[in-house]
Amino acid sequence: MTILAILHYPDARLHTIAKPVADVNDDIRQLIDDMAETMYDAPGIGLAATQVNKHTQLILVDTSKDKSQLQVFINPKITAKSGEQDFDEGCLSVPNIYESVTRAENITVEALDRNGKKFSLNADGLLAVCIQHEMDHLLGKVFVEYLSPLKRNRIRAKMLKLARGYDER
Ligand code: GNR
Ligand code: NI
Numbered sequence: 001m002t003i004l005a006i007l008h009y010p011d012a013r014l015h016t017i018a019k020p021v022a023d024v025n026d027d028i029r030q031l032i033d034d035m036a037e038t039m040y041d042a043p044g045i046g047l048a049a050t051q052v053n054k055h056t057q058l059i060l061v062d063t064s065k066d067k068s069q070l071q072v073f074i075n076p077k078i079t080a081k082s083g084e085q086d087f088d089e090g091c092l093s094v095p096n097i098y099e100s101v102t103r104a105e106n107i108t109v110e111a112l113d114r115n116g117k118k119f120s121l122n123a124d125g126l127l128a129v130c131i132q133h134e135m136d137h138l139l140g141k142v143f144v145e146y147l148s149p150l151k152r153n154r155i156r157a158k159m160l161k162l163a164r165g166y167d168e169r
Helices: 026-041 125-138 149-168
Strands: 046-048 058-061 071-082 085-091 094-103 106-112 118-124
Touching: 026 046, 026 058, 046 125, 058 125, 071 125, 085 125, 094 125, 094 149, 106 125, 118 125
Parallel strands: none
Antiparallel strands: 046 058, 058 071, 071 106, 085 094, 106 118
């Protein structure tokens, strides 16, 4: 297994729209395993293929306390949603920034699992937040795009300054 490099905002590649997975094959399963290792290493509770510069519709989530419940969603679709919740979100592509985002409280998701088998799942609370956050990545959307232009520009400037620091050292 391999730990993959995570793209950092404001990298234009984070705005790429992911393509559906046509065939759930061993290449996809290899990517799932590498992404899982990357997510647990980070550590994060979710990871979208977009964040590791792979532009296919694949997301991973593990919101369990002991990090033992990996959930894989290939070609995910939200088929129902209701309610609203505010949550302080973070993102591995925007390190050390936490801001409140409003999302649906309850969602129903349809997707394929790592064997290409279709399943449906109802989620609420943190799991629902995380799935919606990851699915946004597949659409090229980062959570800071829900913030005011002022906040977003401050975050962008901070990230650029940090990146410059790393390059010079
Ligand atoms: O690790 C993560 N934590 C998190 C916290 C609140 C809301 C969403 C998330 S997802 C994030 C990992 C990540 O960037 N996934 O894309
Ligand atoms: Ni993220």
